Amino acid sequence: MSFSHSSVLYGEYTPNVLPSCEFFPANAASENSHGAADFAAFDEGYYEQFASPTAAHGPEEPLAGGDCSPTADMIMNCGDEMKGMGVEIGSRIGFRTRSEVEILDDGFKWRKYGKKSVKNSPNPRNYYKCSSSGCGVKKRVERDRDDPSYVITTYEGVHNHLTPGFVICDHDSHCRMYPTLISHNNCSLF
């Protein structure tokens, strides 16, 4: 399996009681039971990979200080591992997150630059750019048209600066993000 440069990696992330995120790459035949296909149409024809909400998560209570999103950090800090999974750096990545709030704290600082109503959706789509100078990473945030309790966040680009979180991946490509300030190359395997 492989991803084209513009492919979209989809996952589903549900806030854990602990300040960490988990991502579970599934196989190509992974059944999408979360309605993710609705927003996977961004890049129809490309392979889609879904994470699972899985029972490994604890109670689904949002964190008091905001949730976290593993996506950008995964790409930035786990580049080699993601490549090993067939994901090219620079891919567009979408996450479907169960949350009451639309602004999830993924560790980066974002500046909103646009808002658009989307056809066939009652919910507007918000556009954000990374506030860090020289970093062109963008993200789009919108509520799932089918289930407004979910927020769909799509990241585009790779941060070129430090991230407050990092990811550790095991041999089964099971990645976990830790909210610790760490540099670009500090992704470890075990």
Added chain:
DNA sequence: CGGTTTTGACCTGCGC
């Protein structure tokens, strides 16, 4: 005062 948000206008790509 500087950074962020809001929001209407503008640009671009695509289908007809």
Added chain:
DNA sequence: GCGCAGGTCAAAACCG
């Protein structure tokens, strides 16, 4: 060429 939809810009307002 035209209309539509999605994405971006930029000025004004807002806020700490």
